Every structure is written in structure tokens, then in C-alpha cells.
Amino acid sequence: MKSAVETLNPTRVRLTVEVPFEELKDSLDAAYKKINQQIAVPGFRKGKIPARVIDQRVGRGAVLEEAINDALPKFYTEAVNEAGVNPLGQPDVDITDLKDGELLSFTAEVDVRPSLELPEDFSNIAVEVDAVEVTDEDVAQSIEQLRERFASTTPVERAAAEGDVVTVDLEAKVDGEVLEDGVAEGVSYTIGSGELLDGIDAAVTGLEAGGEAVFTSELKGGTAAGKEAEIGVKVTAVAERTLPELDDDFAQLASEFDTLDELKADSVKRLEQMKKYDQATAAQEKVLEALVEMIEIPVPEKLLEDEVNTRKHNLEHHQLSRMGLDIEGYLKVQEKTAEEFDAELREQAVKGIKTQFVLDELVAREKVNVGQDELTEHLLRRAASSGMSPDQFAQAVVEGGQVPVLVGEVARGKALALVVESATVKDSNGEVVDLDELDGEDETETVEASAADATEAAGTDAADTDGDAGKA
Missing domain, CATH: 3.30.70.1050 (Trigger factor ribosome-binding domain)
Structure with a gap:
């Protein structure tokens, strides 16, 4: 031949x-x-x-x-x-x-794949991230969320008010017809939480058990998502929520600490660690963006079109379908035109393809390898974010032939970590950020883990599709 x-x-x-x-x-x-x-x-x-x-x-x-x-x-x-x-x-x-x-x-x-010329030295990359600052307000909000978890409810015979928990029956009509999926009974709702329909707070406030009201609201999901509906609501029970007092007894109830001061000190430490991890992830995302911008990266047109179509298909048939939305309802909620949506999707696809090209080239140049322990750790993180058990996620990955995809994500994360180590990262106060100061975890593993998350977020839909675009 x-x-x-x-x-x-x-x-x-x-x-x-x-x-x-x-x-x-x-x-x-x-x-x-x-x-x-x-x-x-x-x-x-x-x-x-x-x-x-x-x-x-x-x-x-x-x-x-x-x-x-x-x-x-x-x-x-x-x-x-x-x-x-x-x-x-x-x-x-x-x-x-x-x-x-x-x-x-x-x-x-x-x-x-285009031939790329990567910089030999990444020390001229400099990015800025938010400084890690834990305010009194942050601590107060954290403690308040903990109080909410330990709140108790007591049935009352009075009109419902802000903060009460009401049990309601709902019926939604569009154009005078009750929707097939528009009836719900025994729904528990905390007034003022904003977790249900717009307008329901005003409708149920002041109603006692047995009281009824009608209001209009735009449906967020279901067969009539995005449409204005007439909502009938009936209050079947009213309960008063009582938050525990902020004292040492609460600290002992809600944690392993004996005093409220110890609980607050632990909250400061936890919040600081969370913000440091967020800071590390932001640093890697910004370093990645700076790296991609430094390199001329042509994008194959057919690959781009495949990737755009794959992303659109996954959005319509997987993400939106689980929310009971179609693409028209989604655009209405997002307040975007179809043209704006397509342009945004294309921009994301270009960014994902360029990111993958650069990091794969870096993986090859630096001869990055992925160990079994690294792959297992990444699989556990992905399983947690997907809402599946590790065993379920692993089975889905193997059956879908996606193991190489996960290996690629880890390898790209390790490659990006090498770049971050050479780059200069400063916070908004002008201080150099030392990403190795994350406590409680191995320094290198922490940086590589957040880098893998950053590259996964910026990359193509490789883990969600069998298409050639995803496998690029």
C-alpha cells in the first residue's frame, strides 16, 4: 500500500x-x-x-x-x-x-489536531483572585443555617405569617383548564423561603387552616413551563417554626463542641478552608484562560459544529427534560433569543475545544501519567457531583466506555497544576497566593483536584456523549 x-x-x-x-x-x-x-x-x-x-x-x-x-x-x-x-x-x-x-x-x-507551539516558560502568567476573608456576617449566616436545620415546628390555630410552615394543596389552570400535571396535595412550604411559586407568599399569608386563595404565577416547570397560570391554593395546616436559642446548649445539640464560642471558631476555620479551595479553583481557571489566550489555536469547523450540536442535544434531552422544560421555555426563563443562545453555545464550544487541545498537548509534552489512586479519587468526586453512588457512577462509566475520558480529565488537571505552579497568583490585596497552604489535604493532590475540576468545567461534553466531538 x-x-x-x-x-x-x-x-x-x-x-x-x-x-x-x-x-x-x-x-x-x-x-x-x-x-x-x-x-x-x-x-x-x-x-x-x-x-x-x-x-x-x-x-x-x-x-x-x-x-x-x-x-x-x-x-x-x-x-x-x-x-x-x-x-x-x-x-x-x-x-x-x-x-x-x-x-x-x-x-x-x-x-x-492542530500543531500548537506551547510556551517553554509559564512564569510570565499572572492572575488575580479574590482575597480570602471570613467576615462576621459570613459566620452569622453559617450559624443561622445551622439553626434552621434544628428548627422545630408546632401546629397552631391562627392565620399563617412570615416564617410559618404551611401545608397546602395546589391546582394550576391554563386557559381555564386544569393541567394534567398541575395538581399537588400535602405540599409543605415555609412562607418567605421563595422555594415554590412566585406570588404564593402573599396568597397564603393571613389564611388559617381551611382557607383558600387564587393567584397568578409563571410556571417554572412541567408541561406548561413558562406560561402564566391561575393557581388555586388551599391551606390545610399551619405550623410555627421555632429556632433554638444561640447558646452553649445549641452548640452541644448541633455539634461536637461544648460552647457557642468554640462552634463559631470552628465555623471561621471551615469557611476559611472553603474560601481557600474556591480561591484555588478560581486561580486555576484564570491561569487556564491566560494560557489559552497566549496560544494561536485553530479550531476544526466540523468538530466545532459537532460539539455545538452535542451540547445542544444534551441540554434539550437530558438537563431540560429532567426539569420539565423545553428549549423555548428555557430561553424564556433565561430571557435570551435563539440567536443569543446559539452564539453563547458556540462560544462555549470553542473555549472547550481550545482548552482540551492545549492541555492535551501539555500532557504529551510533559509525559503526564495517571495512577490508579488518582483515577479513583477523581471518580469519587465526579460521582458525588452527579448525585450517584460511586458504584453506580463507576458502572455507568465502564458501560459507556468513558474510562479514557476520566483519565484524560485527571491528566489535564495534573498538566494544568504544573502551569499554575510556575504562574504568579495574587489576591485582591496584592498578596501572593500560596496554593500549597490548603490544610487537611495533600498539597499536590488538592491543587491537581481543583485543576481537574477547572478543566472539566471548561472542556467539551466528553463525559456526557459518545459523539466524536466529545472524544476530541
């Missing part, structure tokens, strides 16, 4: 391949064997029909077509390996010449 490669542009090549006909022998034999099992010819047993008879009955052209379809992937792969290119997606193949018994020629155009 002979092959040659022609660069059409920085992200696309054309392979020209010539195959001597004798190299098609195995595929021709397989084609005759397959057709032998599919046809019946009087006078011959099935599977024992001579090749010349098959040529007469089916046609030599059909046999050649079957053989070429079988052989092309092998010859294409050999040509790719010989040329040393990194193909993205499926090739556009064209048979240019077929001489029976002599020669097969074809061309294959395919997108390829």
Missing part, C-alpha cells in the same frame, strides 16, 4: 491511498463467504456456491463493494499511522479509482 498526506489547512488533511489488488484478497474471500450465506442457488448447497456463480447471480460489483467496505477501515488506519496524523471524527472517503484485479485508490479527508 502507498499513501501520501496533503495539508489542506491547519486542521484538515487529505490522505491519498493506493492499494494493490492482492491486498484485498482477505476481504474478497470474506465478501464471497458472507454472500454465500445470504443467497440460494438451485443445485448448490448453501455456503458452497462457487465464486463464479456468485459473480453471475449477484454481480462482481456487489462483491467488490462488500469487500471494499470491509477493507477500507484497515487501509485508512494504516495510512493515518504512516502519516503520523491525529484524526478527529470520521473521514470523508472517496473512491477515486477501482481496477478489478489491479488497483484500488481512494482519498480520505479528515480533521486533525
